[in-house]
Amino acid sequence: MGFDFLARPELPAPRVSESQAEHILATYYKMTARAVSLGSQQDKNFVVTADGGDVLGVLKIANPVFTRTELLAQDAAAAHLAAAEPNLRICVPLPNAAGETLTAVPDLADGTAYVRLLRFLPGGTLQDSGYLSDSAVAGLGEVAGRVSRALAEFSHPGLARTLQWDLRFGSQVVDRLARHVGDADLRRRLVEAGARAGSQLAALDVGLPRQAVHLDLTDANVVVSVGTEPPRPDGVIDFGDLTTTWAVSELAIGAASVLGHPGARPTSILPAVRAFHALRPLTSTEIAAVWPMIELRAAVLIVSGAQQLALDPDNAYLTDQSAEEVQMFELATSVPAAVMTGVLAADLDLSTPSSAVPASAPLLAMTPEDAHTLDLSTTADVYDDAAELSVAVEEAAAAAALRQGARWVVTRYGEPRLSRSPMLSQDRPSVVATGVTVWTADAVELTAPWDGSLATGDDGSVTLSGEGFEMILTGVDEITAAAVHAGQRLGRAQGRFDVSVRPADAPPAPSFTSVELAPGWLACTRDPRPLLGLAPLTRTAGEDLLARRDASFAPVQEFYYRRPPQIERGRRHFLMSTDVRCYLDMVNNVTVLGHAHPRIADAAARQLRRLNTNSRFNYRVVVEFSERLARLLPEPLDTVFLVNSGSEASDLAIRLAVAATGRRDVVAVREAYHGWTYGTDAVSTSIADNPNALATRPDWVHTVDSPNSFRGKYRGVDSWRYAPDAVARIETLTATGRAPAAFICESVYGNAGGMALPDGYLNQLYAAVRACGGLAISDEVQVGYGRLGDWFWGFEQQQAVPDIVSVAKSTGNGYPLGAVITSRAVADAFAREGYFFSSTGGSPLSCAIGLTVLDVLAEERLQDNARRVGAHLKARLAALGERHPLVGTVHGFGLYLGVELVRDRETLAPATRETAAICDRMLELGVVIQPTGDHQNILKTKPPLCIDIEAADFYVDTLDRVLTEGW
Missing domain, CATH: 3.30.200.20 (Phosphorylase Kinase; domain 1)
Known part of the structure; x- marks a missing residue:
C-alpha cells in the first residue's frame, strides 16, 4: 500500500x-x-x-x-x-x-x-494562457480523453494509494482541512459544498467506472505545441498524482482548471467535455458526476492550499494560485449540479424527455380560441414599432391583444425574450423564461390542479406542493387555505400573474436564465401551459442555417465569424440574434443612420404604395435626389448617375474616364479595394481579398505604392515621398505612350483601416493625371457622407477636387443605391458611346430612400456626431496603446478608424492571428468587430453614425478587457 x-x-x-x-x-x-x-x-x-x-x-x-x-x-x-x-x-x-x-x-x-x-517539453502550459479560447479548452479535453483511453489498460502495484486529490475522498479532505481557511464565510461554504458534492457522488459511485488516472491533467500540466498557429495542447507532464479512481476524474479535474481563467463561465468547460466524449464516450452516470466533481475539486484545492501555506508560508506558488482557485469555486457553486448536468447532456445530445405535469383539474380553464400566445422572440412583430426594446413591450403587446378580443394572453415557456436583453452587456443576459406570464381581461378564480399544501413566500409568491411537483404563483391574492384538494379554489388573479412549475426535488429556478444555461434550467422545470388548459409548446432544436446556406448560396460569398450568430433584427448601432443577444455593431458603415431607422422604413413603405419602376419614366423624386446630391459637391461636379452599389459606381466611374479620354489605361493604388465588377476588381489590389491580386491584373492597370505612412516604404515624416514617386510613374506611362485615362484612389485609405493619405497627396496626383489628359476619380464608397466628421467627403480632407466621385453604402442606409457624380462635359462624352440606365438605381423607391437619408443626416446632425464621438473614441483607443504593446497605432478620422495590431512595434510584424482571435472574443463579449488590411491585423472601426459616447466607451472597455485577459 x-x-x-x-x-x-x-x-x-x-x-x-x-x-x-x-x-x-x-x-x-x-x-x-x-x-x-x-x-x-x-x-x-x-x-x-x-x-x-x-x-x-x-x-x-x-x-x-x-x-x-x-x-x-x-x-x-x-x-x-x-x-x-x-x-x-x-x-x-x-x-x-x-x-x-x-x-x-x-x-x-x-x-x-x-x-x-x-524531459523538458517546450511550449509552455495552458496555465500561462490567460483567457482560454474554445479551441484551447477543447484541446485540453482531447488530451484528457487520449490519456484516459490509454490508461484504461494500465495497472501497477504503485497505484494503490490514498491521495487528497482523489475525489472519492474529497469531502473528507475538505472536512479535515477547512479549519485552515481564515475567511469564516468561505470556510462555511466550502464545508457545505464538500458535503453536498460528496453526497451526490456517493449516490453515483456504483455506476462510475474506475481505472488508472493521471488525476492532474490541469492547465498547469498540459503543454502546448511549439510553432503552430494557434498553439494547441499536445503534451503531458507531472504524473505525481497517478492513482486508481473514478475514470471521469480525468475530465472533471482538467475541466475545473478552466474555471480559474479570466473570462471563464460555467459553460466554458463544454468544449473540453465535448472533445473528451468524442474520444472516450461518457455514460449518463459520469455526466451526472462531472459538475459535483468540479465543485469538490475547487473546494479541495482551496483547503489544501490553505493548509500547505500554513506548513510552508514562504511558498509563493501557493499564494499565486489562491485567487484562481477561489474563482473556480465561485463559478462551480454558482449553478446547481442538476442544472449543469442538464446543460452537459443537452450539449452532448443525450438529454431525455421531461415528464409531463400532472393535472387532476385545471389551474385556469382556458380555451385555445380565447387565449392569445404572445411571441416575444427576436423576430416578433411586437418590436417593430416599439419606442425601445424593454419589458414595457410585453405589457403593451398583451394590452393590445386583450383590446382585440383575447380573454387571456400567455407567454411562451422556454422562450428567449428580446424584451429582456440589455443593449450593452459583456455578459450573457438572463432572457429565457422558466415559467409563463398570464394577462387576463377580467378577474379570474384559480383552482388547485392537484392535492397539496400551500406556502406563502417573503416575496408574496404562493407555492403549491404535491404530487411530486411544486407550482409557484405570483400576482395571486385571496388565498383560501393552507391545504387544498384538486379542483378546490386557490385564489384570485386580476390583470397579470406568473406561473412556474418544477419537480419537488429540483432546485428553485430563476424566473429567467441565460440561453447557455437554459437547457439545464428547463430540464429542472416544466411547461405550465397544460395547467391552463393549453397544449404545451414544442421546443424545436435550432436549425443548421449555415448548412442550408451552403446548399443553395454560393460559398464564395463569405460570412463573418466561424460560428456566427443568427442576426435577425437591428436597431440603431445594435444587432440582435435569435439567441436574444444584443451586439454593438462597430463595422456597419453601410447603415450610416443606424439599423431599422423608422424614417427609412416609412419612406420606403409610402413610396412602394405609390409607385416603383425604372428611371426611364418621368417622376419627381429622381430629379429631387439628383439635385440634392449635386448640391453637396463642388463645381464642376453637377451631373449624377444612379446605380445599385459601390462596385457599380466605381466601375461606371472608370467607364466615364475611358469614354471621356479615349484611353484604356488606369493607375490605381496598391492594397486598395474598389469592388467586385470586372472593372473594379481589375483596379483592386488588396491581397486580403485576392491573394493573387498583383499577379493577375490586366495590362491596362498600373499600380503605385500604397501610401502607407505606418508600415509602408516611407513612414512618418518621410511619407510625403509617396506622391512624387506616384507622379513619376504617371509621367513614365505617358512618355511610353500609355497615358492613363484615370487615377483612382480612396480619399481615405479604407482597406488599410481608415488611414489618412499623406498631406497633399491627392492634389499632386490629380495634377499629374490631368497634365497628361486623364481624369481623377475619388472612391468615396466607404468614407463619404459625413463619416469623417470634419468633412462630408474624404477628398475635402485633402483639399482636392476630383473629376469623378463614386459613392454608395451610406447612400441608401443599407438599401442598394449608389451614385456617380461628375461634370456635364464628362457625362456628355459618355453619352456619345450609347445610353445608360440602372433599373433600380434611380427607381422611385431608391430615390425616396436616398432623399430621406440626406434629410436624417442633416436633421439628426450625424456628421457632427461622427466628429464628436469619433474624436472621443480615437483618443480612448490611442490610450490603449499606452498599456497594451499589441496596439501599434490608431488610424483615421471621425467614425472611420482602424486599430492596427502588431506583435512588435519595432519590426511592425502584423498580429494577424491575434486580431482574428480578438474579434472572436469581442463577439463573445457583445461587440461585432472585424479585421481588415492586407495583413488582416486592423480592427476596422466604422459603426453607424448614430453611435453615442456610452457605446463607444463600451467598445473600448471591452477591447481593453480582451487585451488584458487574453483571447
Missing part, C-alpha cells in the same frame, strides 16, 4: 536549495548546470539550464512520503502513454550517470529522497 493522506495529512515540500539541486545534478547526472526553483505544492521542482540558457530538463525531488513503488508506477505510466499515444509529447524521466531513472539521494534535510530528471 502506498501513501495514505487520510493517515498522514501533512506534506511539507522537501527543503532543498538551488545549490543542493545543482550538487545533485553534478553528483548523480555528471551535469554542470544551473537549477532554478519552480512552483510546487508538495514536491520540490527545479528547471535545469545549461550555461548557454538551453533548458535541459526538470529536476524533481519527490516528497519523502512517496514510496519507490509509487514513483516507478508513474514512470511506467508515462512510458505506457508514450507508446499508446505517439502524437502526445510525454514528460518521461532521463537516466542518471548509472543509467537509472530513479535516484535515491541521502543526507537531505528531510532524509533520503527520490530524485528524477524529467
